[in-house]
Amino acid sequence: MVTANITENPAAGNTESRTADTRDSERASRRPETNTVSTANFRCKRGIALYKRYAEKIRRSAPHTYLVPSQSGKGIYLVYMKEGEECCSCPDYAKHHEKDEEGNETFFCKHYFAARLWKARSAECAACKGRYLTRHLKEAGEGHLTFYADDYLCGVCVPKHGLGEVA
Numbered sequence: 743m744v745t746a747n748i749t750e751n752p753a754a755g756n757t758e759s760r761t762a763d764t765r766d767s768e769r770a771s772r773r774p775e776t777n778t779v780s781t782a783n784f785r786c787k788r789g790i791a792l793y794k795r796y797a798e799k800i801r802r803s804a805p806h807t808y809l810v811p812s813q814s815g816k817g818i819y820l821v822y823m824k825e826g827e828e829c830c831s832c833p834d835y836a837k838h839h840e841k842d843e844e845g846n847e848t849f850f851c852k853h854y855f856a857a858r859l860w861k862a863r864s865a866e867c868a869a870c871k872g873r874y875l876t877r878h879l880k881e882a883g884e885g886h887l888t889f890y891a892d893d894y895l896c897g898v899c900v901p902k903h904g905l906g907e908v909a
C-alpha cells in the first residue's frame with residue numbers, strides 16, 4: 743500500500759468547494775511531497791473516482807480537449823490531451839506542471855486521468871463526429887449503405903439514419 747503525499751492546495755478564487763480539498767492540503771502540509779510515484783498514483787485514484795462520479799458530464803469540446811467537472815461539481819476544468827502537451831486549467835496543474843528534457847509534460851492531475859478514462863470508454867459517432875460514451879452508442883450493423891458494420895452512431899443520429907432506437 744503506497745501512501746499518497748500531496749500538496750494539492752486550491753488557489754484563491756477557485757470555484758471548488760473547499761471541504762475535501764482543505765482536508766487534503768492539511769494532510770499535505772504535514773507530509774512534504776517527496777515521492778512522485780505515489781503522488782501520481784494518488785491522483786490517478788482520484789481521477790478514477792472523478793470519472794465514476796461524472797462520466798455522464800465529461801465532454802469533448804474540441805480536438806484533444808475535454809471538459810471535466812471539478813471534484814465538487816461546481817466548476818469545470820479544461821483538459822488538453824495531446825500526447826506530450828497535456829495540460830489542465832486546474833490549480834493543481836498550474837502549481838506542479840513540469841516538462842522533461844524533450845519538452846514533454848510529466849505531471850498529470852486527476853482531471854487528466856478522468857478525461858483519459860472517459861476517452862478510452864467513448865467513441866466517435868460516424869454520422870455527426872461527436873464523441874460519446876460507447877454505452878450510449880449503437881453499432882450500425884450489417885446491411886447499411888452509409889456506414890460500416892462496426893461504425894458507432896449516437897442517440898440523435900440513430901433514428902435519423904433509420905437504425906431504430908438507442909437504449
Ligand SMILES: [Zn+2]
Pocket residue numbers: 819830831832833834835851852853854
Ligand atoms: Zn486538472
Ligand SMILES: [Zn+2]
Pocket residue numbers: 867868869870871872895896897898899900
Ligand atoms: Zn451522432
